[in-house]
Amino acid sequence: MGRLTNNRLKSVFKKYSKEERRLVSSIKMIVGTKPFNLKPYQIAVQHTSVAKSVKKGFKESNERLEYLGDAVLGLVVAEYLFKKFPFKDEGFLTELRSRIVSRDSLNHVARTIGIPQIVRFDKKRKTPNSHKSLYGNALEALVGAVYVDKGFNTSRKFIVQKLLKPHYDLEEIINTTKNYKSKLIEWTQKNSKTPNFEHIQTIDKGHFKEFIIQIQIDDEPIAKGHGLSKKKAEQDAAREACTILEIE
Template sequence: MNRFRSFFTSSKSQATTTESLDQAIKRLTGYKPKDLTIYQTAFTHKSMGLKNEKGHVVSYERLEFLGDAILSAVIAEYIYNEVPQGDEGYLTKMRSKIVSREHLNELGQDFGLLSFAMTQVPQKHFGNNIHGNLFEALVGALYLDKGYKLTKRFICKRVVDTYVDIEKLEGKVISYKSIFIEWCQKNKKIFDFNTYEDTGVNEVRHFAVRLKIDDRIVARARATSKKKAEEKASKRAYFALQDKM
């Protein structure tokens, strides 16, 4: 684990060139770390090839999994108490909006977490999701280091109080594909996501979509994954058919 210490001792934050990792954690979370190694793991990408004393790969992915669960639990409790009239469907949708990948990426970016990432992969090759992944890993690390009570306090103060507006979130769309499919099913429309690989001259793999309703193309889209391409096509279809939907 000495490579951990040497890296993070010399690592520089975007906020200041003299800030150490323990100082950054205290600034970001409000708590001084008890076990800095946990936070070092939270910023370690598997490309480093590090292993712990038991021979297990060291990376932020397990902490990301843990942080996702803790964050979801805290947000679920918040919404449950904040909106007593909300039914199960409403509460589930609101929680999904707050912990959406887009929102978590925004949090990770605002916190400047990528500046602490320990990786062999050039940062320009990471997609936006790295920001949200690191934020979830930070939450997981904080939970292991400080426990649920203080982690909940951090989430409520730095996430809920700062970023969550129930009224605005009620009108926010998190999945145009879901809305499109629900509308088609409700109106007995036959739809088809005709998705195929379309790399063309790009070095990066791309996928294209022809979105059809009753054999008529209503939208086209192209992106670096099937999921992104289908969501983009659904969004275009949503606005093209907005007066009907």
């Protein structure tokens, strides 16, 4: 049985094209293990701008894997912080997790580990504001691909050993709180625009409440933020708006 499995694996590898072998090598370097099934990884690095319709107009891009990877990443980070900080309350843990999985953080880590070298997108359609979260989204899709290919334990190991520990200084994150709201307001003033922070929802989660704030600039909705207080939700929304508007 083992020999049959090995033969099947060899036959699969013999069918790999040069481009596929390069992707396998990149995945091994980034994730730490070779793929069992290359297909989900090929989808993970395929942006919607180059995706082709496969069934009734459905495009096989990395968006579905991004959705899955976002959930897996959030769970693993939550579990990691829960164990690492046993005496911190949910507010602390939620804010720290939000900082770790923020779009700008994921974009930065994605660039550092080599996602730009493997992601495929239509460069002709790129504008200053398009594809702004391209690499961070692809990283989430890659997490989703690992989960589909090898399950939760390998996904957790990838996230903790290859992403969290090498690329995040938790003490620095804790001690450095950026005032994104002030940064956003300063930007709107320079550009003669009017920001508005609107409280749109409060979610009762039993022993605590989660607030949702939406930011509008010149009456146009830009971003939403979540937090265990309105102030924290405003900061979260402002952080997301700064990412979307590419405010340094």
